[in-house]
Amino acid sequence: xxLTPFQYLLSGIYLTRYILYSRHELLLFEALQEGLxxxxxxxxxxxxMGEDVGHYGGSYKVTxxxxxxxGDLRVLDTPIAENSFTxxxxxAAMTGLRPVVEGMNMGFLLLAFNQxxxxxxxxxxxxxxxxxxxxxxxxxGGVGRQLGAEHSQxxxxxxxxxxxxxxxxxxTPYNAKGLMKAAIRSENPVILFEHVLLYxxxxxxxxxxxxxxxxxxxxxxxxxxxxxLTYSRMRYHVMQAxxxxxxxxxxxxxxxxxxxxxxxxxxIGNSVKKTHRVLIVExxxxxxxxxxxxxxxxxxxxxxxxxxxxMCLSSQDVPTPYAGTLEExxxxxxxxxxxxxxxxxx
Amino acid sequence: MALSHLAAxxxxxxxxxxxxxxxxxxxxxxxxDNSPLTVETSVPFTSHQCEAPSRSVETNxxxxxxxxRDMALMRRMEIAAxxxxxxxxxxGFCHLYDGQEAVxxxxxxxxxxxxxIITAYRDHCTFVSRxxxxxxxxAELMGRQAGCSKGKGGSMHFxxxxxxxxxxxxxxxxxxxxxxxxxxxxKYSKDETVTFALYGDGAANQGQLFEALNISALWDLPAILVxxxxxxxxxxxEWRAAKSPAYYxxxxxxxxxxxxxxxxxxxxxxxxxxxxxxxxxxxVDVVVLL
Numbered sequence: 134x135x136l137t138p139f140q141y142l143l144s145g146i147y148l149t150r151y152i153l154y155s156r157h158e159l160l161l162f163e164a165l166q167e168g169l170x171x172x173x174x175x176x177x178x179x180x181x182m183g184e185d186v187g188h189y190g191g192s193y194k195v196t197x198x199x200x201x202x203x204g205d206l207r208v209l210d211t212p213i214a215e216n217s218f219t220x221x222x223x224x225a226a227m228t229g230l231r232p233v234v235e236g237m238n239m240g241f242l243l244l245a246f247n248q249x250x251x252x253x254x255x256x257x258x259x260x261x262x263x264x265x266x267x268x269x270x271x272x273x274g275g276v277g278r279q280l281g282a283e284h285s286q287x288x289x290x291x292x293x294x295x296x297x298x299x300x301x302x303x304x305t306p307y308n309a310k311g312l313m314k315a316a317i318r319s320e321n322p323v324i325l326f327e328h329v330l331l332y333x334x335x336x337x338x339x340x341x342x343x344x345x346x347x348x349x350x351x352x353x354x355x356x357x358x359x360x361x362l363t364y365s366r367m368r369y370h371v372m373q374a375x376x377x378x379x380x381x382x383x384x385x386x387x388x389x390x391x392x393x394x395x396x397x398x399x400x401i402g403n404s405v406k407k408t409h410r411v412l413i414v415e416x417x418x419x420x421x422x423x424x425x426x427x428x429x430x431x432x433x434x435x436x437x438x439x440x441x442x443x444m445c446l447s448s449q450d451v452p453t454p455y456a457g458t459l460e461e462x463x464x465x466x467x468x469x470x471x472x473x474x475x476x477x478x479x
Numbered sequence: 480m481a482l483s484h485l486a487a488x489x490x491x492x493x494x495x496x497x498x499x500x501x502x503x504x505x506x507x508x509x510x511x512d513n514s515p516l517t518v519e520t521s522v523p524f525t526s527h528q529c530e531a532p533s534r535s536v537e538t539n540x541x542x543x544x545x546x547x548r549d550m551a552l553m554r555r556m557e558i559a560a561x562x563x564x565x566x567x568x569x570x571g572f573c574h575l576y577d578g579q580e581a582v583x584x585x586x587x588x589x590x591x592x593x594x595x596i597i598t599a600y601r602d603h604c605t606f607v608s609r610x611x612x613x614x615x616x617x618a619e620l621m622g623r624q625a626g627c628s629k630g631k632g633g634s635m636h637f638x639x640x641x642x643x644x645x646x647x648x649x650x651x652x653x654x655x656x657x658x659x660x661x662x663x664x665x666k667y668s669k670d671e672t673v674t675f676a677l678y679g680d681g682a683a684n685q686g687q688l689f690e691a692l693n694i695s696a697l698w699d700l701p702a703i704l705v706x707x708x709x710x711x712x713x714x715x716x717e718w719r720a721a722k723s724p725a726y727y728x729x730x731x732x733x734x735x736x737x738x739x740x741x742x743x744x745x746x747x748x749x750x751x752x753x754x755x756x757x758x759x760x761x762x763v764d765v766v767v768l769l
Contacts, residue, residue: 180667206667212697217656217690224597224660227645230667251650252657259636260646261628 156337164306164338165195165327168313169233171342173203176231179317182209182222183235183272192237193273193332219245219270223252223322226268231317239274239326240286253322254297269316271325275366275416276464278330282452285460289326289393290422300393301347302326302365306336308391311345319347326393328366350397356386359474360404362427363414364390367465371414374470383474393423396430405431409440410477414465419447444473512540522739527727529734546584553580553604556613560603560620569620572649573634576604582707583608586675595665597645597658598677600635601707605677609644611637651713652678652685655704659691662702673701681712683726696733704730 136144159167173179181196187210190197200208211218215236222232236242242249249270256264276285289300299321303309309327316323353368354375363371368389375385386404390396405411411431413424424445431443449463517535524531557577564573576583579601586596587608598605603616611627619626620634628636628647635649645661648654658676665672682688683706695702706726710717717724727735 209698212690212693214687214690214694216687217659217694220653220656220687221660221663221691221694224645224657225664225667226660227657228595228661228664228668230664247650247653248656252648252653256646259628259632260638260640261626261631263628263638263640264645 155340157340158335158337159306160332161303161306161309161327161334161336162193162195162332164310164336165303165313166197166199168310169196169317170199170202172314172317173199173207176317178229179231179233180207180209180225181233181235182211182218184211184213184237186210186235191235193327193329195327195332196235215241215244216248220248220252222268222270223248223256223266226266226322227256227264231267231269233269233271233317236270236272238284238286238329239272239288240283242270242272242288243286243291246291249292249298249324250295254295257297257321265320266322267317267320268322269313269319269325270322271313271316271327273327273329273332275326275328275330276448276453276460279455279457279460280329280453281455285453287417287422287448289324290417292324293394293423293426297322298394299323299347300326301391302328302393304328304331304365304368304389304391306334307338308345308351308389310338311343312347312391314342315344315347318344323347326365330366331369345391348392348395348397350400351389351391352386352400353389354385354387356384356408358384358408359386359410359412359477360401360408361385361387361412361414361470361474362390362401363387364393364423365416367414367416370465370467371470374467374474377467377471378474381471381475383478385474390427396427398430398434401427401431402435405435406438409438411439411443412470412473412477413443413445413447414470415445415447416464417447418450419445420450422447441477444477446470446473515539516543525727525737527730527735527737528732529736531736542588546588549584549608550580552613553577553583553607556607556616557603560617563617563620569634570622571633572600573620574601576601579707579709580604582677582705586705590673590675592642593670594672595643595645595658595661595674596677597654597661597674598647599651599654599679599682600647600649601679602635602637602647606637606639606644606647609639609642611639611644652682652687654678655682655685655688656691658704659695659700659702662695662700663698666698666700673703675703675705677705677707679712680706680708680710680717680724680726681715681720682706683708683729684712684721689729692730692733696730 185192186196187200187208196208219234222234225232253266253268256266274286274288292300301312303312312325316325361371371387375387378385386408388404413427415422415424417423424447428443428445446465446469451463453463454460515537516539517537520534554577557575560573561575563569583604596605614625615627619628619630622630624630628638635647637647638644655676655678658674662674665674712720727737
């Protein structure tokens, strides 16, 4: 049975689409692992250091299988000594290696703050440009499910002032893999913030090699009435609130800022010029968080375009409680986002 | 006796000191006499978990005079920096190395530019021994563009990438994990070179030092940690800061060597123990020195 010319044409189109846009489905931690594996294959200088990353496969399975594939010299199990193994990663980066240092929880990297601030961030400058530090420091952070105060920290607010580093936060499998690859290829030190509760998100991502721009924000939902800026897990709370808002007749524009340092003021600015109202939803503390810096940046650059003061919803300035009900209250919930938008759009 | 023999042989060498205008290039020896000479060090070594090197060191008058010239240059440089600091032409901090020059010169004598050195903030002379020029030193100290870090680093941030000198670090003890990272990179690239990570007796009490030592010993890294003990950590005397002043033993499972310094022969001492240390590095991989 021969096909009609029309059927040939149609099958040709489907075949082309299949080849060009073929995708596979995976979870976020698998996307991170894929990105890491591809970069390790591509560049022999990439190595991974961290606690339990090797034989154990990573406490969140991001480095699963890598030790078996690349060996113990490229996937290194370190003792529990954040200060020194972060320092060692930075020292290795000074010679040209490209280490990926994993903090088992971002909160533990507070012990390595000196190394990250003084050596990672500043060496490029204090050496007069002689050394670049192409290191990637990554790990899960943010408020999880009753992990307790010390394991629910948001380090992006503490690191944001360090001169010389770049910070990005991933939120979907697509941008997790893209940002991981871009961070490894970058000559600058990059801190990649993952979130404990987002590792099991599922998405279909392209088969082909791709990277995400480290300094670009992501337009999640275009809209007209209000710009909602968010990142990491709060993106999902915002999208949940957006459903309610759409039912109530509002049209929010949701932007996942992704790049926490530097901010993508181009995308944000265009949005502010369109909607004239800004709501920031973040998981950082109110005091000195990413939201605070973002308010300052938007006010400085786009004050004339605002019809109302910028609103910022952040976590409470308290240690995260263990009790589930209390923990929920310290973090921004979708209902609060809906109320805030209604207030902003009056 | 060894010293007088040395002095006699030096005066027997024919060429005189070159004029100071050639001070910018450090590697020109002033004596052409290559005849071998054996010097016996006056003070014995103390060792921990390894065999101490022999007290006789093979050298020649040419080499000795090079050492002397380098050390004298460094001494004059540091004294000049001191005067500049007091005249407020150098601002901020200025940590001087006069009295410790032999460590830098002795270390350099045993290694090549492919081996890495990293130190703390007392880095002016180490920078010079790695091939830095006096112009770069003084320009950096006074914040000029001709400085080694373009005037952006200052006294505590001297680096020379092409001769593997990794600085130049202000925070006490932070350079030790960096140094172990350099050693890791050397092992990773299969370079067959070593890293010297220098620190002071004050930094010897830092936790990150022991962390880095543990990881280096665990991963068999070619790292040599050198403690330059000037008996003061910031402003506090050693006996008030450290319960045990036997820094060379603090490595526990790591071999250590205690080297006593008296200016004239210290380079000999360091040369010999460095050669031993490099030999050890093939087999043992981490050594702690005093």
